[in-house]
Amino acid sequence: MNGKLYGVSVGPGDPGMITRRAWELLQCGAHWTYPIRNEKSDSYALDVVRRSGLALPENHTALIFPMTHDKEKLTSYWLRAAESVLSILRRGEDVLFLVVGDASTYATFSHLARTVSSIDEAIEIQTIAGVSSFNAAAADLQMPLADTDDTLAIVPAAYGVEMLDRLLADFDTLVLLKVNSVLDQIIDQLEARDILKDSAFIERAGMPEERIVRDVAQLRGEKVNYLSLLLVRNRHRIRGPKVRGCRKKKQ
Numbered sequence: 001m002n003g004k005l006y007g008v009s010v011g012p013g014d015p016g017m018i019t020r021r022a023w024e025l026l027q028c029g030a031h032w033t034y035p036i037r038n039e040k041s042d043s044y045a046l047d048v049v050r051r052s053g054l055a056l057p058e059n060h061t062a063l064i065f066p067m068t069h070d071k072e073k074l075t076s077y078w079l080r081a082a083e084s085v086l087s088i089l090r091r092g093e094d095v096l097f098l099v100v101g102d103a104s105t106y107a108t109f110s111h112l113a114r115t116v117s118s119i120d121e122a123i124e125i126q127t128i129a130g131v132s133s134f135n136a137a138a139a140d141l142q143m144p145l146a147d148t149d150d151t152l153a154i155v156p157a158a159y160g161v162e163m164l165d166r167l168l169a170d171f172d173t174l175v176l177l178k179v180n181s182v183l184d185q186i187i188d189q190l191e192a193r194d195i196l197k198d199s200a201f202i203e204r205a206g207m208p209e210e211r212i213v214r215d216v217a218q219l220r221g222e223k224v225n226y227l228s229l230l231l232v233r234n235r236h237r238i239r240g241p242k243v244r245g246c247r248k249k250k251q
């Protein structure tokens with residue numbers, strides 16, 4: 001019988017944010033897999049689990065997912081990773097794929113799971129929900145993400161800073177992920193719209209090296225870590241008239 005594939009969210013960095021469900025799975029003797037960018041790089045997800053005190057099991061495999069927007073190259077790596085995972089599943093072993101933050105949010109797991117299913121649709125797959133980076137960031141920054149009728153957008157900034165203009169018309173809060181390569185451009189845009197002062201930056205949320213920067217302008221020209229994000233409160237958003245969600249009860 002084939003093993004089962006699990007996408008195991010391990011939270012953004014603080015081992016205390018590994019859920020009980022993930023914690024149990026990590027200790028059930030399954031084969032661990034985790035993403036790395038290249039042969040020489042470390043895995044953020046594995047690092048979180050290591051800091052929880054759990055040792056790497058005997059059966060573990062690093063899977064390479066390079067940082068590139070080249071679809072063809074990515075597809076070939078997804079395929080290679082899926083084949084490697086399938087060979088373990090077909091030996092009857094369960095496989096855990098460790099994911100930093102939440103496994104359903106901009107996570108490599110969705111590509112891996114989709115590719116595995118496309119090769120063998122009989123493989124059982126389960127995603128274990130977790131704490132995302134921006135949930136932890138909002139808590140650490142004491143910046144609520146949304147309240148009452150606020151609107152919230154979660155955006156991978158590296159895929160187009162131009163979209164900010166459109167989003168600011170409709171959203172009260174923006175969570176900007178993957179900001180490291182476009183940080184200066186974002187700072188310029190937020191400053192031009194007079195909302196830079198309502199923004200906050202967090203790097204490696206939940207990790208021992210966590211850094212919070214509230215004066216985001218000071219980051220101009222700085223090289224920041226890949227694990228960093230911006231929370232933006234858009235106080236200039238023009239709202240339409242209030243719409244009530246509940247009708248008044250008939251007497």
Ligand SMILES: C[S@@+](CC[C@H](N)C(=O)[O-])C[C@H]1O[C@@H](n2cnc3c(N)ncnc32)[C@H](O)[C@@H]1O
Nearest residue numbers: 012101102105132133177178204205227228229
């Ligand atoms: C591929 S996405 C992964 C998102 C992740 N699955 C989640 O639920 O948060 C990578 C981006 O998530 C954000 N991120 C992940 N972990 C983070 C952390 N500990 N601190 C700050 N940002 C983090 C960064 O913006 C990073 O560029």
